[in-house]
Structure formats: structure tokens, C-alpha cells
Amino acid sequence: MADGGRDRELDIRGLTTRYGPVTALDGVSVLARPGEVTAVLGANGAGKTTLLRTVSGLVKGSDGAVLLGGRDLAGAPAETIARAGVAHVPEGRGVITELTVEENLRLGELLGSARRGKADKNERLASVYGMFPPLAQRRRQVANSLSGGERQMLVIGRALLSEPEVLLLDEPSLGLAPRVVAQIFGLIRDLVDRERITVLLVEQNARSALSIADTGFVLNLGRVVASDDAEALAADAELRHAYLGF
């Protein structure tokens, strides 16, 4: 794995994305640094999911740059962006319920091993099991038998097997009980502290996201309306009331 630093900095500049007549992102700039959790917050329809989908190449932006370690990936095919080290965990999870936990995880190796050559797959798998013990216990069970929190661990674990420099997480708290949200967010924080990767965390659950984030960007109607240290955002009562819902 690359050694942190600029290689893993995600610098999104002036990104604009349209769906026909709808401008979902209007000149959005977000900087996400290695070893940090950067939260992207805002209400329904603010453009958060579109931001992640544009960064990972699932939708094409019409303007702006997506710099990873200085290399502009804007407009590149999704596969190229994934191979450059950007792993996207979409909202709604995407577990393949008929496969076992381990088979789901192994799917994540496909990109990583191609990118890294002879990466030690078993060591990487063991480290994911170390990070998420419930997955190790259930490795031979079909994913259908997992709880919501375990499924979230599974999709994050699968993304990690591609050895990403940047992890894009779309609403990992969705549908989970508060206790499970706290557990998943704690695991995300530990991961970033240990591996020094770059995490862009999209959340409607602003309070929980800011509790583990270093910095945050608030979107409204496709524009950044505030950005600051996570603590400063959480302390801003006006902002909380207007955009963050707590």
C-alpha cells in the first residue's frame, strides 16, 4: 500500500453534475485528506450521493476536477477510477445474499489483486476478519443470515479487500439502530487511524458523522454552504438547525 501523504489526498474542485435539467452538483469543492474522516452532510436531495457517484465515475460530471494524489480522474471510466484506488460503498449495501460471507469478501479482491500484483490475499482477508470479528464467525454462512450491522461490515470489508487509498461511504448508518451505528462508526474511525486511508463519509445522520469526522462539508441544493472542523460545525447551532437536523 502507498505510504499515505499526497498520494491519497482527494481534492474535488468545482464539480458540476446534471441529470437532464436538474443541476445536482453546482461547482462543489471538497478536500479529503489521508488519515482523516471527511463528512459530507446535508438534507435529502442536497447532492451527497451524486457527489460520490461522480467521484467514482458512475455518473459523468460536466465540469470540475477530481484529483487523487494530483492525478485528475474526472470523466475517467469507473473501472479506471476503482483501479486508481477509489472504493465506493453505495447506499443500500449491495450484499449478494445467496453467497457466503467469505465469497462476498473475495469479490473485493478482484480489483485489489489486479492493481497490486501479488498482494497477499489471505493476509488481507485475515486483517478484515480481525477488524470485523462477527464476519469471521459467520464466514461460511450465506450473507442472507446477517444482521443489518453485519451487512454493513461486510460491504466495508469487501471494499477494503481492494486495498483502497480512498473509501467513499454512502450513508453507512442507514437503517441501523443507534447502538450499531456507534459500533460501525467506531470501526471506521479505527480503520482510518490505523491505515491512514482517506475516507469521505456521506451522512444524513450528521451528529454521528461529526462525532468521528475530522472535517465536514455541508451541502444544500448542490452547493457547499459550510465547511469547517467537525467540532466547529457541531458547535454551530444556527447551522445545525438550518441544515444538519440536530
Ligand SMILES: Nc1ncnc2c1ncn2[C@@H]1O[C@H](COP(=O)(O)OP(=O)(O)OP(=O)(O)O)[C@@H](O)[C@H]1O
Ligand atoms: N438519476 C437521477 N435522475 C434525475 N435526478 C436525480 C437523479 N438522482 C438524483 N437526482 C436529483 O439530484 C438531486 C441530488 O440528489 P442526491 O441523491 O445526490 O441527493 P442526496 O443528498 O444524496 O439525497 P439522499 O440522501 O436522498 O440520497 C436531487 O434533486 C435529486 O432529485
